[in-house]
Amino acid sequence: MSITDPLQIARRTFLRRTGTGLGSIALANLLHPDLRGASAAPNQPGIVGFPNRPPRVKRVIFLYMSGGPSHLETFDYKPKLAELNDQPMPESYTQGQPIAQLQGAQLKCLGPQTKFQRYGQSGQEISDFLPWTAKLADDIAIVRSMTTDQINHDPAHTLMNTGTSISGRPSIGSWVTYGLGSESQDLPGFVVLTSQGGRNPQPISSRQWHSGFLPSRYQGMEFYASGDPVHYVRNPRGITSERQRRLVDTVHALNRVRDEVVDNPEIATRIASYEMAFRMQTSVPGLMDLSDEPQHVLDMYGTQGGDGSFASNCLLARRLAEKGVRFIQLYHRGWDHHGDLVRYMDTCCGLTDKPTWALLTDLKQRGMLDDTLIIWGGEFGRTPMFQGKGSTAGRDHHIKGFSMWLAGGGIRGGTTYGATDELGYNAVQDVAHVRDLHATLLHQLGIDHDRLTYKFQGLDFRLTGVEEARVLKALLN
Secondary structure, three states: OOOOOHOOOOOOHHHHHHHHHHHHHHHHHHHHHOOOOOOOOOEOOOOOOOOOOOOOEEEEEEEEOOOOHHHHHHOOHHHHHHHHOOEEOOOHHHHOOOOOOOOOOOOOEEOOOOOOEOOOOEEEEEEEEHHHOOOOOOOOOOEEEEOOOOOOHHHHHHHHHHHOOOOOOOOOHHHHHHEEEEOOOOOOOOOEEEEEEEOOOOOHHHHHHHHOOOOOOHHOOEEOOOOOOOOOOOOOOOOHHHHHHHHHHHHEEEEEEHHHHOOOOOHHHHHHHHHHHHHHHHHHHHHOOOHHHHHHHHHOOOOOOOOOOOOHHHHHHHHHHHHOOEEEEEEEEEOOOOOHHHHHHHHHHHOOOOOOOHHHHHHOOOOHHHHHEEEEEOOOOOEEEOOOOOOEEEEEEOOOOOEEEEEOOOEOOEEEEEEEEOOOHHHHHHHHHHHHHHHHHHOOOOOOOOOEEEEEOOEEEOOOOOOOOOHHHHHHH
């Protein structure tokens, strides 16, 4: 058989020669979604071999309380700290320990600034700042022994979102969509929404949802909470769908020609991004149109939508989840409470507490909580010592022990995991690191964290890094 026999055509040659035909099929699928069958493949497929274990959930919603909420005013009541209020902090706790802004200051204990009560059949202790979350006591698993390595906001955000404090690494949502792809045909697999309200709503860098060295198609897309959620999602005046079709067709063809020359995977990403952008011109306006939401649902969340609030974002998160978005992250900025702790806890909890309850309740009523993982928490906690004085006192950054919670598919609701010492300073029982949270998240999605890797600069990188990470199995059913 000669080398010119058509049966001997190399795989790459075949793909290049048939690229135009395959591209036309993809474009027809894009421009005529009615031609797709109900079982059409996802727009963003994952990599072969994942999930590599039975998944418990299909998606993740991360309710990120940016700035570091105080565990001592939310989920970790310390009567001994109340007893020592305004007394010197024992040096045995703080000597040689990292403190962000209290170096050289006289360290005094600040007792809990609200009351705690037990809720649900599980008797979970939750503060009076969170009356709506208290209704979820039997649905959530509270981790009271979280730890992290970074004491300042930006590196702590980076560690929580990427598994390392080194900038430029892929974010959690990028790793997840890289491994599993997205179930949505018309929306990105990883969407970010932000809101603010409280003390010092510091900006969040977009690299917190960047794809790093992964292909850029896995980068998170920020949706704006009011107005058009994506810039330029609507056609300019005078541009018809037919003209837009011709433009996309032409760009698509030019990209294919270039790809035949340079064989760059980022060109495939660019082609996919144009396809996604075209689809989003139809899907995004529909996503933002809340006219199909009953008034009682809007009232439950506490929003009419489109107002830039955390409540509006929670409602959008549910709608995004319904449309197959794999990873949804909601940042609420304003939890950096160095001063006026009570005032700003009231503000932040007032803006986020009821919408959080509404989101979980809504998902449960729709039968979606069983295949959704919800995570609540910030980049670190707050110190048992106070800053300022009197009624304007606040708390400094703290990394040795803080609280987060999980809920949803496969999570053992009503569980309290781990503990800090009697002053809430050090995690002393079942200590959990950020890497353990990541390993547990991937586990619930059906991914062994040590097998989801990407080769870059000669190394096999993974979200949980090279240090030990473990799945928090006590949280799981």
